[in-house]
Amino acid sequence: MNNLKLGVKKGLMSLICFLSYGKWNFRDAYNIIYEGQTKNNHSKEIFRKAFGDEYPEDVENYSFVTLSDLNNITNHLSLKKGDCFADIACGRGGPSMWIARKNGAVLVGVDISDNAINSANSRTEDFGLNGRAKFKTGNFYETGLGTESCDGAISIDALWHVPDRTKAFDEIWRILKPGGKFVFTSWDGNIPFMPDDHKDSLNESGFKILVYEETKGWKERQLAVYKGILESKDILIEEMGKKYALPLIKEAKTTPPVLEKSKRILVVAEKIVS
Numbered sequence: 001m002n003n004l005k006l007g008v009k010k011g012l013m014s015l016i017c018f019l020s021y022g023k024w025n026f027r028d029a030y031n032i033i034y035e036g037q038t039k040n041n042h043s044k045e046i047f048r049k050a051f052g053d054e055y056p057e058d059v060e061n062y063s064f065v066t067l068s069d070l071n072n073i074t075n076h077l078s079l080k081k082g083d084c085f086a087d088i089a090c091g092r093g094g095p096s097m098w099i100a101r102k103n104g105a106v107l108v109g110v111d112i113s114d115n116a117i118n119s120a121n122s123r124t125e126d127f128g129l130n131g132r133a134k135f136k137t138g139n140f141y142e143t144g145l146g147t148e149s150c151d152g153a154i155s156i157d158a159l160w161h162v163p164d165r166t167k168a169f170d171e172i173w174r175i176l177k178p179g180g181k182f183v184f185t186s187w188d189g190n191i192p193f194m195p196d197d198h199k200d201s202l203n204e205s206g207f208k209i210l211v212y213e214e215t216k217g218w219k220e221r222q223l224a225v226y227k228g229i230l231e232s233k234d235i236l237i238e239e240m241g242k243k244y245a246l247p248l249i250k251e252a253k254t255t256p257p258v259l260e261k262s263k264r265i266l267v268v269a270e271k272i273v274s
């Protein structure tokens with residue numbers, strides 16, 4: 001991607017971050033979000049109500065992942081006990097620890113937020129994964145993981161933060177063993193001036209796309225969460241304090257119009273080596 005285009009996209013991402021979370025970069029924004037997540041019991045109620053049977057009870061994700069997504073991702077990864085997988089932009093690690101608990105694989109998670117990483121490392125025992133899951137700071141362009149060190153990779157609701165998708169996919173391609181699957185959820189059409197979908201970038205990086213589908217019922221659930229947040233904003237401010245509640249409230253206000261033209265997708269791509 002040429003430098004001018006990339007500069008414009010980076011600037012746009014910063015602006016989106018500022019409008020949604022009141023910070024100019026995602027690292028600072030998410031450090032505050034994750035500090036606040038531990039003080040936030042009421043938002044669990046909001047998610048529980050919006051998600052119904054699809055609510056992943058002990059996961060404590062900061063995303064719109066459902067129980068069906070987690071089961072589908074586990075099946076698509078098709079890893080056996082002792083295989084290794086990476087979770088890029090893992091947050092507090094709940095979704096990938098849920099998967100590792102189910103498939104017996106070894107997990108390494110990477111995120112830009114050090115608060116997220118500290119919290120993820122402190123939760124491994126809760127999932128019975130001591131010694132089988134570890135988390136460290138890193139980013140989509142430089143994960144810090146070894147070349148061909150992973151049998152699979154996932155990313156949940158996070159790729160939309162990245163201005164240069166091909167660069168992120170190149171890095172994930174690098175860390176995967178040949179034939180390894182990269183399974184992710186994100187949104188198409190939610191960022192202005194970005195390609196309509198992720199297909200060209202995946203192909204450019206050498207991935208073969210096996211599944212590219214819209215996740216069922218995502219928009220109803222996401223809108224119900226935002227409605228719940230706006231209806232409970234006084235409770236959230238009282239429970240968490242303004243510093244932590246305002247980013248949630250801002251997101252709930254600014255995102256619904258964007259969703260009209262967006263699609264939440266689940267993608268399975270395989271590393272092909274010719």
Ligand SMILES: C[S@@+](CC[C@H](N)C(=O)[O-])C[C@H]1O[C@@H](n2cnc3c(N)ncnc32)[C@H](O)[C@@H]1O
Pocket residue numbers: 026027030060061062063064065088089090091092093094095110111112113116138139140141155156157158161162
């Ligand atoms: C919506 S949250 C999803 C977190 C987690 N996957 C989950 O489901 O709970 C997005 C995550 O992306 C991380 N993130 C944002 N930009 C990133 C980047 N360039 N590299 C790595 N992580 C990033 C944030 O810190 C945050 O944890």
